[in-house]
Amino acid sequence: MSFKSVVLTLSLCLSAVSAQGQDIVDTAVGAGQFNTLVAAVKAAGLVDALKGPGPFTVFAPTDDAFAQLPEGTVETLLKEENRAQLVSILTYHVVSGKVAAKDAYGLQQAKSLNGQNLDLVVTGGQIQVDGANLIKTDIETSNGIIHVIDKVMLPATQTIPEVAQSAGTFKTLLAAAQAAGLAEVLGSEGPFTVFAPTDEAFGKLPAGTVESLLKKENLDQLASILKYHVLAGRVDSAAAAKAGEAKTLQGQTVMIGYDGGLTVNESKIVAADVEASNGVVHVIDAVLLPAAKDPKESCREVCDMLDHAVSQGARLYNRRHHSQCCSVYKSALQELTRMPETLGDEGMSVINTALRSAEHEHHMGRRAWIYRRAIDRAYAMMSEQL
Numbered sequence: 001m002s003f004k005s006v007v008l009t010l011s012l013c014l015s016a017v018s019a020q021g022q023d024i025v026d027t028a029v030g031a032g033q034f035n036t037l038v039a040a041v042k043a044a045g046l047v048d049a050l051k052g053p054g055p056f057t058v059f060a061p062t063d064d065a066f067a068q069l070p071e072g073t074v075e076t077l078l079k080e081e082n083r084a085q086l087v088s089i090l091t092y093h094v095v096s097g098k099v100a101a102k103d104a105y106g107l108q109q110a111k112s113l114n115g116q117n118l119d120l121v122v123t124g125g126q127i128q129v130d131g132a133n134l135i136k137t138d139i140e141t142s143n144g145i146i147h148v149i150d151k152v153m154l155p156a157t158q159t160i161p162e163v164a165q166s167a168g169t170f171k172t173l174l175a176a177a178q179a180a181g182l183a184e185v186l187g188s189e190g191p192f193t194v195f196a197p198t199d200e201a202f203g204k205l206p207a208g209t210v211e212s213l214l215k216k217e218n219l220d221q222l223a224s225i226l227k228y229h230v231l232a233g234r235v236d237s238a239a240a241a242k243a244g245e246a247k248t249l250q251g252q253t254v255m256i257g258y259d260g261g262l263t264v265n266e267s268k269i270v271a272a273d274v275e276a277s278n279g280v281v282h283v284i285d286a287v288l289l290p291a292a293k294d295p296k297e298s299c300r301e302v303c304d305m306l307d308h309a310v311s312q313g314a315r316l317y318n319r320r321h322h323s324q325c326c327s328v329y330k331s332a333l334q335e336l337t338r339m340p341e342t343l344g345d346e347g348m349s350v351i352n353t354a355l356r357s358a359e360h361e362h363h364m365g366r367r368a369w370i371y372r373r374a375i376d377r378a379y380a381m382m383s384e385q386l
Contacts, residue, residue: 021142024050024058028146036066036074043078044086050094056144057095057110059118059129061152069152085157088114088277092155098145101127101137109273115191115234116155116275129153156275159187160194163276172202172210179214180223186230190278193231193240195254195264197287205287220338224250228290234280237262237272252290264288298342299382306332306379313372322364329371330358336378343378350377 025047028034037060041047050056066074077086092114099110104127109117118129127134132151139146156163161183164170173196177183186192202210213222227250240246240256247253254264262269264284271283309332316325336343336351343351354374361367 023143024054024056024141024146026051027139027141028058028060033062033064033148034060036063037061040074040078040086040090044083044090046087046090050143052143054096054143055098056113057097057099058144058146059093059095059132059134059149059153060146061093061132061149062135065132065149065151088155088157089152092116092118092153100145101134101147104129104134109236109238111236112155114155117236117273117280118153155277157277159278160190160192160276160281161187163274163281164196169198169200170196172199173197176210176214176222177226180219180226182223182226186278188278191234192279193233193235193246194279194281195229195267195269195284195288196281197229197267197284198270201267201284201286224290225287228252228254228288236280237269237282240264240282248290250290254288295342296386298339299385302336302339302342302382303379303386305335306375306382310372310375310379313368317365317368322368325368326358326364326371329368329375330355333371333374333378343381347378347381350374350381 022030025038025041028038028041041050050058076082077089092112094113095110095118096113099107104120105122107120109119110129112118121128127137127147129147129149130153132149132153134147135150136148139148158166161174161177164174174183177186186194212218213225228248230249231246232249235243235246241258241262243256245253245255257263259268262272262282264282265288267284267286267288269282270285274281274283309328313325313328313332316322316328333351333355337348337355340348351374354370358367358370361370
């Protein structure tokens with residue numbers, strides 16, 4: 001039977017159901033072949049969401065599709081302690097808005113409510129989504145549309161560092177992230193977008209560069225370079241190309257272009273949209289290097305940070321929350337210790353002396369003033385350079 005015949009037959013069979021205005025959940029219950037899916041939706045607490053106004057597009061695995069999973073998988077997922085994983089899998093089957101079968105011909109990807117992208121492929125009239133075949137399409141409901149699929153789709157479960165580790169070609173990047181204290185951050189909830197240089201990309205740097213950056217005294221510079229490769233949020237290649245530029249966690253902007261393929265600055269994106277549970281990875285063939293900061297810009301950033309600390313700390317001090325005030329001031333000074341190039345030897349001496357002296361002062365009010373005087377001196381030094 002042809003694709004068009006399937007759509008026509010299905011539309012006729014479901015006309016009575018559609019006329020009753022049933023929502024996605026009630027339609028799935030009434031169909032009788034989605035018992036496992038309905039049970040999973042209930043266990044995940046998603047019933048109310050899928051009964052909402054939407055509209056939604058649901059790629060619905062049949063009971064036979066769930067039966068193809070390894071024995072015990074469904075039972076394990078239905079346990080309360082695995083609810084988050086179940087929610088992740090189910091929301092991976094849902095797209096915001098109505099995506100009809102005919103729309104698949106103009107799409108390569110669709111963003112799921114899980115956050116990860118679904119890959120759409122049309123071959124000879126047969127539509128596949130993440131390797132699952134659409135065996136029935138365009139089931140209209142009052143709040144969306146259902147496409148029946150023959151396989152349960154599983155989202156990526158590895159974090160960005162785990163994806164890099166599994167690939168085996170990002171050893172230098174992982175070592176650098178670990179040394180700079182960023183590996184744990186990139187393994188957190190995120191989401192993040194990482195332009196990931198391969199080991200070969202790092203090998204293109206001048207001899208000794210990586211070894212130098214991994215030294216303790218250069219870890220701040222290393223962290224700055226690595227943050228220049230990271231964006232906040234999950235930005236797929238299509239969105240990046242459309243935007244043309246993106247602000248990195250380092251603060252500077254990278255430029256996205258096209259030169260026989262997608263590029264970021266002068267680097268080529270050799271593999272795009274590698275999904276992770278907490279973001280997406282775009283593999284690049286050269287390390288991105290941020291522009292050196294204008295010294296005056298660095299001084300301004302320090303002054304802004306100190307202004308904020310003083311404003312917050314003074315309010316706490318005036319309310320006699322001396323211990324909390326000390327915490328704010330101390331954090332600001334500790335942040336300054338990571339900026340030796342900006343503060344210079346004299347500034348670093350002032351900061352380190354204050355931090356040591358304050359530890360010997362047990363009265364929190366007087367300790368706060370030790371910190372405050374050091375902040376004021378640092379502020380004055382920075383202001384002189386503006």
